[in-house]
Amino acid sequence: MTAVLRVENLVRHFGGVKAVNNVGFEVAPGELRALIGPNGAGKSTCFNMLMGQLKPTAGKVFLNGEDITGRPPREIWRLGVGRTFQITGTYQSMTVAENVQMALISHHRKLFSVLPRAHRLYREEALDLLETVGMVDQADRACAILAYGDLKRLELAIALANSPRLLLMDEPTAGMAPRERINLMQLTSDIVRDRGVSVLFTEHDMDVVFAHSHHIMVLNRGELIAEGSAAEVRADARVQEVYLGGGTLFAAEDAHA
Known part of the structure; x- marks a missing residue:
């Protein structure tokens, strides 16, 4: 193999x-x-x-x-290849789901063509990834108020966005x-x-x-x-x-x- x-x-x-x-x-x-x-x-x-x-x-x-x-x-x-880092890096002004959606938009190569409607794209796929890391119940919370352990789980969901x-x-x-x-x-x-x-x-x-x-x-x-x-x-x-x-x-x- x-x-x-x-x-x-x-x-x-x-x-x-x-x-x-x-x-x-x-x-x-x-x-x-x-x-x-x-x-x-x-x-x-x-x-x-x-x-x-x-x-x-x-x-x-x-x-x-x-x-x-x-x-x-x-x-x-x-x-x-996905990667997580020692220090988490997320968009603090966005929600948990929106952070994952941005990674999915980039993965699908639509970053610059869809920004005006980005918040609607790949939401279900984002929720599935958040379900995987146990964060779906916090999908609409702002990243700025997350506990550090939750930020780490969010970072893992983002790292999984490119399969x-x-x-x-x-x-x-x-x-x-x-x-x-x-x-x-x-x-x-x-x-x-x-x-x-x-x-x-x-x-x-x-x-x-x-x-x-x-x-x-x-x-x-x-x-x-x-x-x-x-x-x-x-x-x-x-x-x-x-x-x-x-x-x-x-x-x-x-x-x-």
């Missing part, structure tokens, strides 16, 4: 700093895969290359067998309360199961990672040092020394991402 995402020997240098160095992996259809490592491990730089925000110094990225290396983010999005085959989630539970974290990741697991979407996510909450990941990769100084199941990663001596044991062997990277 063809991998949804295949990464080959991915490299990104910032001057003399090797933020990502010879990283390779695959994400299978319907897989929920975690990429972990403390701040500075290279996670954000890796994500930005996968989504086109950064061009690799070397290496290749394939989506369903097609080379997408260095393509612009909008083109990658149209090929079926992605692959979803990149950059620290999806950052800033959330413990119960909200559990609920959001359970929701993500349900989406993986029900829609067959593949998910690659970064996360600092190890309880979330070990509870929900099908496969875990550990990044240190831009290099993959371990991967496997939760039990295998927990037992890996390098992970215990460098990451889970609170080591300080990580180079600063997020300032460059």
Whole structure:
């Protein structure tokens, strides 16, 4: 079976700093895969290359067998890759439903031709996505008054607007309360199961990672040092020394991402 995402020997240098160095992996259809490592491990730089925000110094990225290396983010999005970010970005003056509708309008390539009647377009489709993330009862609320956990769920609905085959989630539970974290990741697991979407996510909450990941990769100084199941990663001596044991062997990277 063809991998949804295949990464080959991915490299990104910032001057003399090797933020990502010879990283390779695959994400299978319907897989929920975690990429972990403390701040500075290279996670954000890796994500930005996968989504086109950064061009690799070397290496290749394939989506369903097609080379997408260095393509612009909008083109990658149209090929079926969604993304959520550490900091949510929504139109605060619009309602919950209108935010999803705007994503759907863009997906259907009607952004500039329908603005005067945008509030009427794709509403039912937007409500279906809001139903998926448990937000349909808040469809007509303004985003400006939403709780942070609800904003995260809305962002997930927006990320699903282009019917992605692959979803990149950059620290999806950052800033959330413990119960909200559990609920959001359970929701993500349900989406993986029900829609067959593949998910690659970064996360600092190890309880979330070990509870929900099908496969875990550990990044240190831009290099993959371990991967496997939760039990295998927990037992890996390098992970215990460098990451889970609170080591300080990580180079600063997020300032460059």
